[in-house]
Amino acid sequence: MSEPLFEKVALVGIGLIGSSLARVIRRNNLAGHIAISTRSPDTLKRAEELGLGDSYATDAAHAARDADLVIVSVPVGASEAVAKQIAPALKEGAILTDVGSTKTSVITQMQPHVPEGVHFIPGHPLAGTEKSGPDAGFAELFENRWCIFTPLPDTDPDALEKLSEFWRRCGANIDTMDAAHHDMTLAIVSHLPHIIAYNIVGTADDLQTVTKSEVIKYSASGFRDFTRLAASDPTMWRDVCLHNKDAILEMLARFSEDLASLQRAIRWGDGEKLFDLFTRTRAVRRSIIEAGQEVDAPNFGRQAVEHPAKS
Amino acid sequence: MSEPLFEKVALVGIGLIGSSLARVIRRNNLAGHIAISTRSPDTLKRAEELGLGDSYATDAAHAARDADLVIVSVPVGASEAVAKQIAPALKEGAILTDVGSTKTSVITQMQPHVPEGVHFIPGHPLAGTEKSGPDAGFAELFENRWCIFTPLPDTDPDALEKLSEFWRRCGANIDTMDAAHHDMTLAIVSHLPHIIAYNIVGTADDLQTVTKSEVIKYSASGFRDFTRLAASDPTMWRDVCLHNKDAILEMLARFSEDLASLQRAIRWGDGEKLFDLFTRTRAVRRSIIEAGQEVDAPNFGRQAVEHPAKS
Numbered sequence: 001m002s003e004p005l006f007e008k009v010a011l012v013g014i015g016l017i018g019s020s021l022a023r024v025i026r027r028n029n030l031a032g033h034i035a036i037s038t039r040s041p042d043t044l045k046r047a048e049e050l051g052l053g054d055s056y057a058t059d060a061a062h063a064a065r066d067a068d069l070v071i072v073s074v075p076v077g078a079s080e081a082v083a084k085q086i087a088p089a090l091k092e093g094a095i096l097t098d099v100g101s102t103k104t105s106v107i108t109q110m111q112p113h114v115p116e117g118v119h120f121i122p123g124h125p126l127a128g129t130e131k132s133g134p135d136a137g138f139a140e141l142f143e144n145r146w147c148i149f150t151p152l153p154d155t156d157p158d159a160l161e162k163l164s165e166f167w168r169r170c171g172a173n174i175d176t177m178d179a180a181h182h183d184m185t186l187a188i189v190s191h192l193p194h195i196i197a198y199n200i201v202g203t204a205d206d207l208q209t210v211t212k213s214e215v216i217k218y219s220a221s222g223f224r225d226f227t228r229l230a231a232s233d234p235t236m237w238r239d240v241c242l243h244n245k246d247a248i249l250e251m252l253a254r255f256s257e258d259l260a261s262l263q264r265a266i267r268w269g270d271g272e273k274l275f276d277l278f279t280r281t282r283a284v285r286r287s288i289i290e291a292g293q294e295v296d297a298p299n300f301g302r303q304a305v306e307h308p309a310k311s
Numbered sequence: 312m313s314e315p316l317f318e319k320v321a322l323v324g325i326g327l328i329g330s331s332l333a334r335v336i337r338r339n340n341l342a343g344h345i346a347i348s349t350r351s352p353d354t355l356k357r358a359e360e361l362g363l364g365d366s367y368a369t370d371a372a373h374a375a376r377d378a379d380l381v382i383v384s385v386p387v388g389a390s391e392a393v394a395k396q397i398a399p400a401l402k403e404g405a406i407l408t409d410v411g412s413t414k415t416s417v418i419t420q421m422q423p424h425v426p427e428g429v430h431f432i433p434g435h436p437l438a439g440t441e442k443s444g445p446d447a448g449f450a451e452l453f454e455n456r457w458c459i460f461t462p463l464p465d466t467d468p469d470a471l472e473k474l475s476e477f478w479r480r481c482g483a484n485i486d487t488m489d490a491a492h493h494d495m496t497l498a499i500v501s502h503l504p505h506i507i508a509y510n511i512v513g514t515a516d517d518l519q520t521v522t523k524s525e526v527i528k529y530s531a532s533g534f535r536d537f538t539r540l541a542a543s544d545p546t547m548w549r550d551v552c553l554h555n556k557d558a559i560l561e562m563l564a565r566f567s568e569d570l571a572s573l574q575r576a577i578r579w580g581d582g583e584k585l586f587d588l589f590t591r592t593r594a595v596r597r598s599i600i601e602a603g604q605e606v607d608a609p610n611f612g613r614q615a616v617e618h619p620a621k622s
Contacts, residue, residue, distance in 0.1 A: 128532070203565050227596035230589075263560065279545045280516060301615065
């Protein structure tokens with residue numbers, strides 16, 4: 001086991017991402033001390049029951065004090081409040097990072113409050129599940145997933161390298177890009193899929209010609225796939241929608257334009273156009289599997305979970 | 312092992328569904344003889360290499376001759392051609408069924424060609440994966456999935472019961488409803504999800520501000536889920552779109568209406584409306600898991616496939 005990378009790491013927020021970090025930090029000995037903080041006393045108590053850290057506080061400033069690395073893992077709409085709260089406690093030379101799904105907004109919210117001498121490096125690990133809370137985390141969450149940094153012009157290269165090394169030891173691959181490009185990219189690969197999933201599940205839930213119990217009984221014919229993303233944390237996703245509005249509206253416009261065109265092909269019976277699209281999209285999944293970002297097993301490998309003896 | 316239910320079963324079409332049927336019929340001893348037919352000599356050869364049946368023919372009529380049960384598993388657009396071809400070979404008292412995803416169209420296509428004395432019972436097992444062809448099938452595909460029959464007014468109850476027993480022994484649960492209700496129900500639980508998935512993958516594939524390699528690298532943040540349905544068989548899905556047009560257009564209209572409303576909430580920063588929808592949809596997945604139609608494991612249980620030792 002190598003030396004801990006950091007003396008003290010503070011985790012502000014202990015949901016799916018924060019608690020996965022706590023677990024992998026412990027497993028891989030990445031910190032001498034893990035300080036955990038969350039506003040909710042119940043969640044904090046649960047984190048303590050799970051033994052996720054070495055100290056626990058509802059006050060984020062308390063956890064952040066003397067920390068060499070502070071990782072903020074809260075819904076992006078809470079970023080400014082957290083920054084204000086912890087700013088006075090941050091020590092000279094500390095690295096402050098976050099895991100938020102939108103970067104321009106997080107920078108706007110946090111940057112003005114970061115004290116001189118603290119290295120603020122916005123980050124976003126592209127990993128998650130539809131589950132929330134400290135029980136949902138697991139140490140393998142970041143393995144072979146990408147962690148994107150959107151460094152600021154004056155970011156210290158040594159601090160960036162140290163934070164990169166931390167994430168690599170959590171299992172992640174590192175990329176850097178500017179915040180605007182991150183927000184546009186995530187709008188298509190993550191935000192639009194979630195919004196579309198929420199929407200289709202809402203549409204189905206509202207139907208009266210087809211009953212709710214029919215939607216549920218027959219969901220294995222396709223619908224159930226969308227319910228996974230649509231079961232994601234509502235607070236987190238409300239905040240993403242509110243804090244990456246422009247990029248999301250741009251992607252929604254493109255999606256709707258394409259859907260209108262597809263709908264027209266269905267109405268007019270343009271089988272060739274349908275066949276061409278349906279063939280092109282098939283290749284995309286193949287590329288994702290080859291890139292190691294998806295399992296090749298049919299049905300996402302559900303079979304292996306349902307019939308472990310047979311698979 | 313109980314007695315075979317049928318002396319001879321003919322499988323017309325040996326793709327994912329047909330070949331899964333072949334495997335479960337063999338495993339559960341449901342037929343004395345399995346006759347396999349497909350138009351493509353290469354596919355037929357592959358079925359023979361896999362040992363899926365007892366006899367093989369490119370001519371569907373040859374397979375259907377003397378069969379007690381004929382199961383047509385072809386893209387729905389090919390239903391009429393198959394019905395015409397096999398009609399003269401069908402024996403008195405035989406049960407003829409199909410597995411097509413649209414029922415009104417299949418009935419319109421096949422019913423006029425069914426000879427007197429043959430029991431035509433349209434059916435649809437709600438089961439599948441994104442894979443196609445005879446290699447993709449597996450005997451467990453229908454376990455705890457629903458098989459819907461849309462019997463005609465003059466359907467013989469004994470024949471329906473016998474076919475139901477067959478599907479139950481394949482592992483399925485049975486429901487019956489009229490064809491129009493089936494088509495409306497499937498439009499929302501299956502056809503719309505596939506169309507939306509194809510569309511979003513197409514939209515992402517067309518982007519130039521975000522590169523294709525970025526879409527693929529970062530797909531684990533949500534997008535990859537949609538690529539599964541969008542990797543489904545293009546011919547099958549072209550035919551579904553062309554043969555359930557009215558119900559699909561109705562569901563697309565509802566979906567687009569809801570999406571416009573959601574988009575407006577994003578534009579105007581209506582966080583409460585977003586939070587309410589995102590909370591309501593979360594409950595739907597819970598119901599599907601409780602109904603045994605989905606695994607409870609996070610990320611569809613991909614973790615179990617990627618890290619079998621740890622899960």
